[in-house]
Amino acid sequence: MSTKVRVRYAPSPTGHLHIGGARTALFTYLFARKHGGQFILRIEDTDLDRNVSGAAEEFYNGLRWLGVEWDEGEDIGGKYGPYRCTDRMDIYREHIGQLLKEDRAYYCYCSEEDLAKERDAQIAAGETAKYSGHCRHLTPEQRAAYEAEGRGRTVRLRTSSGETLAFNDMVRGGISFESDGNDFVIVKSNGMPTYNLAVVIDDHLMEITHVTRGEEHISNTPRQMQIYRAFGWDVPEFAHFNLILNEEGKKLSKRDESILQFISQYRDLGYLEEAILNFLALLGWSPGTEEEIFSKQELIERFSFERVNKSGSIFDQRKLSWMNNHYFKKAELDRIVRLCVPQLQQASRLPATLDEAQEAWVNVLVILHQEKMNSASDIVPLTDLFFADVPELDEESKQVMSEATVQAVLAAFRNQVESAGEAGFTVENMKALIKAVQSETGVKGKGLFMPIRIALTGQMHGPDLNGTIWLLGRERVLKRLSDSLAARQ
């Protein structure tokens, strides 16, 4: 890239930051950083009705959490601002005035009802729906008459037909359309520019060099090219990324509940941001090698549009889980603890503030489960056994408990725990206590550990026994051993 790179992510503040948007932002960001360019964040709020207050902030928070930082934007300023459409109305008005004056655009007084009727008739006749051009050549008198009626008006771009509109997409190669002479609306009746007009003006004025977005925008590109042309501006480079699809292979819609698709949901479930970032980067892009674990810095070094996939990618939550688990295993214990505590608090298994003993307890709890968690929220179901009574034994467990040596093992272990006292009841000492049971009873291996595990938890499976015993606490351990022994009488 010989020239400077300026790219942007321009979401409309109509909802949450979802994985598709985050991925688009990430690719754009990686491209900017790789080429030492600027990454701009712009808010595309031209649809007044659909704007959601606070949505922009959620985008900021989500992107910041992921580590996708921008160089210019509404919140941090920049030389090319304002960075929100509704703050750029003067700019749009001036440019619209220019198009009108040069007769490259014209006022259209057709009502939405008339247009809908027109469209329905065309479709019924088997034709392609397109604007009839009703207001294309109004005389000054006709226009004055409409104005006098107080009709609403939009502005349409005067387009040609039969012209080839071709561009070279950095991801997909050559794409071309033939212009159809469908004069599309560039200014709505409420005076707001449409998306297509606003993006072109903003991208040009902000000196965006590469327009990056999802594949769903390919068909907008010829329209935007016509706007560039009407202004006499150079067209930037384009790169259209593949779509992220749900399990049915369809484009993700915000209503789709088959999948967790909002970044905030993953954050709330206690996923690690670097795992999300890594996973998103691999969705539609690959380094071309067998590696797949990448830090942000490594992604910046390796990313290129040439290696972005053309076909859609189905979002596989299981692989994301695997990747998060990978990062969990490598993460510092304290970091995972901090992620797990809120989950346990939400489940009312921990108080709002923890005392020293509770901190120690959680630490051991997390040590026991860290490498099997896919996300911090998993800590809740994994800790069920510490918050419930011993469940009914299944057949296999009963079988184990009917062994002849069980009685001796449990009794010996109870004695060990009792004589060890509070002071001897530590995670570190647990192994020695069980060892003592072994030498006392001569039982070892499964015959030694299983009865203890089953007596204490009611299950044959579970986390490390020593830690489990300690987490249960001395009182509960003694009680359960006694219960189990009593049940065997």
Add this chain to the structure above:
RNA sequence: GGCCCCUUGGUCAAGCGGUUAAGACACCUCCCUUUCACGGAGGUAACAGGGGUUCGAGUCCCCUAGGGGUCACCA
């Protein structure tokens, strides 16, 4: 329906004329292990179909089929 894009295992994907068609997730088997998990070793599984071009095609071209996107005063 028009226009546009896409098509390698269930999923993510390597491959850019000559390979036994990688790797990862998931699944299965075995090993490790007091259990689970982790880890390790294996395994099942793919070039949508048909024509060309070529000595040779997953790779290039055409057609068909399928999938998707888009056809707004939404972005």
